[in-house]
Amino acid sequence: MASGQYITATISDIIEGYINNSTFLPAIQREYVWDTDQICKLFDSLMCGYPISSFLFWKIREEDKKKWVAYEFLRDVDKQDIHNKEANLDGVNKDIYLVLDGQQRMTSLFTGLKGSYSYFYYRKRTEYLYINLLKPLSPNVNPDELRYGFAYRENANPYGQEPQLWYKVGDILNYERPRDAKNSIKSQIDGLTEEQIATVEANLEDLHATIFTAKCINYYEEKTDDYDKVVEIFVRTNTGGVKLEYSDILLSTATAKWRHTNARKEIHSFTDDLNQTGGGYHFGKDFVMKGAMYLTDGLPIQYRVSSFTRENLEKIEDNWDVIKDALSKAVKLISTYGFNDKNIVSRNAVLPIAYYLRNNPLKNYVLSSENDVVIDKNNIQTWFIINILRNVFSGSSDATLKASQEILQASSKTEFPYKQLMSRFSLEPKLGTAEIENLLGYTYSTRYSFLILSLLYPDRDWIDKSFNEDHIYPKAEFTYAKLSKRGYPEAKIKEYMENYNTILNLQLLDASENKSKNAQPFDTWITSRDTGFKTRHHIPTIANYDFDHFMDFIKERKKLLVKALGKISFM
Numbered sequence: 365m366a367s368g369q370y371i372t373a374t375i376s377d378i379i380e381g382y383i384n385n386s387t388f389l390p391a392i393q394r395e396y397v398w399d400t401d402q403i404c405k406l407f408d409s410l411m412c413g414y415p416i417s418s419f420l421f422w423k424i425r426e427e428d429k430k431k432w433v434a435y436e437f438l439r440d441v442d443k444q445d446i447h448n449k450e451a452n453l454d455g456v457n458k459d460i461y462l463v464l465d466g467q468q469r470m471t472s473l474f475t476g477l478k479g480s481y482s483y484f485y486y487r488k489r490t491e492y493l494y495i496n497l498l499k500p501l502s503p504n505v506n507p508d509e510l511r512y513g514f515a516y517r518e519n520a521n522p523y524g525q526e527p528q529l530w531y532k533v534g535d536i537l538n539y540e541r542p543r544d545a546k547n548s549i550k551s552q553i554d555g556l557t558e559e560q561i562a563t564v565e566a567n568l569e570d571l572h573a574t575i576f577t578a579k580c581i582n583y584y585e586e587k588t589d590d591y592d593k594v595v596e597i598f599v600r601t602n603t604g605g606v607k608l609e610y611s612d613i614l615l616s617t618a619t620a621k622w623r624h625t626n627a628r629k630e631i632h633s634f635t636d637d638l639n640q641t642g643g644g645y646h647f648g649k650d651f652v653m654k655g656a657m658y659l660t661d662g663l664p665i666q667y668r669v670s671s672f673t674r675e676n677l678e679k680i681e682d683n684w685d686v687i688k689d690a691l692s693k694a695v696k697l698i699s700t701y702g703f704n705d706k707n708i709v710s711r712n713a714v715l716p717i718a719y720y721l722r723n724n725p726l727k728n729y730v731l732s733s734e735n736d737v738v739i740d741k742n743n744i745q746t747w748f749i750i751n752i753l754r755n756v757f758s759g760s761s762d763a764t765l766k767a768s769q770e771i772l773q774a775s776s777k778t779e780f781p782y783k784q785l786m787s788r789f790s791l792e793p794k795l796g797t798a799e800i801e802n803l804l805g806y807t808y809s810t811r812y813s814f815l816i817l818s819l820l821y822p823d824r825d826w827i828d829k830s831f832n833e834d835h836i837y838p839k840a841e842f843t844y845a846k847l848s849k850r851g852y853p854e855a856k857i858k859e860y861m862e863n864y865n866t867i868l869n870l871q872l873l874d875a876s877e878n879k880s881k882n883a884q885p886f887d888t889w890i891t892s893r894d895t896g897f898k899t900r901h902h903i904p905t906i907a908n909y910d911f912d913h914f915m916d917f918i919k920e921r922k923k924l925l926v927k928a929l930g931k932i933s934f935m
């Protein structure tokens with residue numbers, strides 16, 4: 365049974381009278397993701413008279429508006445800070461509307477006409493939507509090309525050879541009559557040819573009619589008071605376009621159902637803080653919210669809408685400080701092992717560590733030098749490395765997480781149960797011959813390279829230090845042109861190129877040591893190293909370290925690395 369109606373309106377009606385006055389965004393909405401090309405294409409479609417699909421507005425009675433958290437539409441888009449501001453509804457003495465479907469399009473209309481778009485490209489740039497009034501209407505041939513001259517620019521200054529008269533699109537809102545709009549640019553068209561003036565006026569009239577006359581906005585007004593129905597409507601109407609993440613929907617549900625805290629603000633803020641740890645990460649809200657489910661005993665691990673009941677969300681809210689503490693400590697801990705955003709192949713691998721640290725809140729695993737803590741820390745590192753190497757959390761990660769949770773619950777809370785975990789997932793404690801051969805084939809700065817190299821430095825102190833992957837023989841020398849210039853035959857060039865970028869020619873140096881090495885030839889640089897350098901970095905002893913003997917180095921180093929990796933036991 366229908367609970368609403370379809371309504372049409374002009375763009376000026378909506379932009380001037382509705383947006384951020386009586387019409388806002390629900391917490392259920394995701395953040396704004398469109399780029400400037402998409403905004404230009406939207407305005408071009410409107411000018412061409414193309415439909416842009418309908419919108420879905422949820423009408424909320426004035427007396428009920430405080431039940432819901434609403435957010436303002438972005439006027440000025442800043443790609444470095446894309447979060448919407450919470451709307452203050454205290455002064456809104458009327459029914460309000462929340463846009464359930466069409467946020468990206470509506471925000472694009474609003475910022476295109478009333479705001480700006482900022483981003484960083486060598487410097488901070490703030491641009492506005494312009495239209496080149498001197499551009500003749502392009503033929504309707506390629507649907508991907510704009511027919512009108514829309515572009516984002518910092519100002520109206522022309523560049524290039526084609527005729528240009530850049531008009532800020534938002535200025536059209538100042539003129540309710542097209543005649544007044546044309547009069548406003550009279551001085552700018554003096555001296556143009558009759559044909560050019562005709563083009564300018566035609567484009568300006570089309571723009572004015574699109575904004576003030578055409579009933580371009582078609583929206584369905586939903587009047588239900590049933591939030592579950594609203595969520596269902598939202599999920600069904602947001603299946604296309606930019607893919608929705610679960611967190612976009614679930615975060616909104618949390619925001620609506622948390623009793624004392626604004627979930628959206630909290631989770632946004634915590635995710636941002638988490639990503640500032642160490643050298644920086646890119647954990648998403650999905651990771652944080654799945655972690656919240658995992659770290660709250662008695663909740664389902666499955667990351668889906670049905671798991672986020674009011675009861676479950678209240679449990680998460682009650683446990684929120686504990687969740688934040690555990691996740692923060694886990695990410696800080698893996699940072700001390702030297703892991704960065706690039707080489708954490710599975711984010712879910714962090715969660716069992718967080719669960720264990722949750723149960724040991726008083727132990728400082730980052731800074732403590734107590735023997736039992738150090739041993740425990742090494743065991744956690746061992747587990748983390750091996751489960752990433754063996755892709756434990758690929759595939760059915762929910763089942764894997766559930767199994768790991770059960771082991772953590774049943775085991776001692778004072779010793780990380782890495783042996784039990786390895787046994788549960790049938791992980792061999794030693795690296796096999798074929799596995800080692802495969803590991804040595806990984807190349808520079810790939811997802812597994814740092815991880816593999818870290819195995820070769822079991823006693824290294826990772827705390828507060830930055831380590832770089834370094835080519836032992838400088839990579840700058842390994843170009844076809846340089847190798848040919850040395851007079852090497854094709855077969856030797858092929859050998860050099862196949863090996864220089866692999867683990868066999870890589871080591872981990874701290875940042876300062878790597879900087880001092882720079883691109884020095886290895887036979888020169890090694891003479892300046894201390895007596896323990898070769899042992900620390902598994903450097904073989906050969907008769908000559910000059911470039912001509914690179915393959916001798918590779919063959920002998922492979923023997924050392926195979927032996928070193930073969931000795932490693934994860935039990």
